[in-house]
Amino acid sequence: MHLKAHRYFAMVASTGSFSATARHFQVPASSVSRFIAALEVDVGQQLLYRNTRGVTLTDAGERYYLQIRTVLELLDAANEEIAGNAGSIRGVVRINAPAAFGRLHLGRLVIELQSAYPALTTELILDDRYIDPVMDGADIVLRIGQLEDSGLIGRQICEQRYVLCASPAYLQRHGEPDTPQALRGHGCLIHKGNGGAERWFFRHPAEGQVNAVDVTGTLRSNNSEVLLQAALAGKGIGFFPTWLLPAGSIGKGQLQLLLPAWQGAMNAAPSQMYLISPENRLRSHKVRAVWDFLLAGIGAPPYWDRLS
Template sequence: MHLKAHRFFAMVAVTGSFSATARHFQVPASSVSRFIAALEREVGQQLLYRNTRAVKLTDAGERYYLQIREVLELLDAADEEVTGTGSAVRGLVRINAPVALGHLHIVKLLNGLYERYPQLTVELSVTDLYIDPVQEGMDIVFRVGHLGDSGLIGRKLCDQQFVVCASPAYLEKYGEPQTPEDLKDHCCLVYKGNIGAQRWYFRHPESHELQIIDVTGPLRSNNAQVLVEAALAGRGIVFFPTWLFSKDSFMEKKLVRLLTCWGGSVEEVPSQIHLISPENRLRSQKTRAVWEYFLEAIGSPPYWDDLEG
């Protein structure tokens, strides 16, 4: 039986989807179905239950998958060794990131990745939807927020550090808040997502007592970059993690940091940014190389925390 049929079957076993498997291998879904049907005829067993909602392994399919999985991983490792990927990382790596993080940072970091591994191809998808890396055939995902118990391999890049800031023109007109409570009397530019307008959380620099501030202002948006642009134009005060800001905005005094002694976030428990990957993908040398590159290039603490360097 053609090795391709085994690879298709193994991917369907992991993703539960013919379409996700087709996307991963960049072939028509009909080809995946045809190869797996031929494999089932060859082994004389039904390996998959198929219905309109999902694709699941039969008992025979589960046993067969466990037997061939390690064989396929050994073949992949052998292919990497023979093709010289120990010294020349090559092939396709699929990366997913939130829209703003992808636009502001990941695209720029890819320049250094291509310089290091010129034979590498990257497929970068950006979305603010919470995707399943296995279902979508992703090798590496940047996840902003709290990392649930997903069974994926995760590595924390950083804790998100939040910044309160406004333009000099705004501060000249309305004055500078001295405490989080003062923000209630200011024009605040508020992010409003699917769960409503964000609340701003601050911890007292000495007692660490949590203060929850319900802010209001002339503009709400579900796009953080829109609100940052409004702040640059003098419309009000914004509160976002450091990675959403351009370092030039602070070095050139287009924005001024406020309440610098206070720690803050938009959740009661501050969140992080993680790299996550399906365990089987991280066994690939090319995926590990890209993973390690991003850890090195972003640094710890991340380079974007240094806004006034």
């Protein structure tokens, strides 16, 4: 079987397009179709569904793609090494991140990445699911939460910090809470995910004990950006990760920080932010270059904490 057929198939699998694959390899679309048809004959399986709306993988095609993708990446890394082209960053790198974080932060970094590495093709997929990078074909995943022992390479970026805040207009009407327990008498903006309404956890550095507070309010949502807009509009007290806040929103008086002496979180154990990647992906120079670029762009501590 021709290696070129595997490369064409892998690109069609990732883009869902014969024409995009043809443009990438600078060949006619008919050549891409002919090579993949020959590959299907060789393996004895239909790998792609073709219709007027596009191209999708069959079940056999999905399994085959996951297997050959790793082989092609190892081959590319070996070619880079033997040819001394480690500094030539080209090819496709796939990044996965939570939707809100990706919109607010990774979009800008990916645009800067394109300027730094113009020969690189970047796929940024924003998805709030906890995906399996190996099964979903992601090179780099930004994950917020607890990192399980999954055999992946992980790099902690930071601990996710939360701030309790409300608009000056809300506080003029309802007053300012002086303890976490006092929040029970306020209208709170509550994030409600698949596990139900989230509790708010607070710890005072002088005490060390974690206090869980079951807050109530007239607005609940599974979207933190909606809750932030409500806080800015004076509709209640919000509890947000610092990366969600608009730069300078607290310093400019749009929001006022509450209970600054207390450390807060949405879980009893603070959540972390990580970059994770399958070990074999980081052998690739292009993936390692993007990994390092993202870490440098976010910084330590992360730039959103410095701005806030």
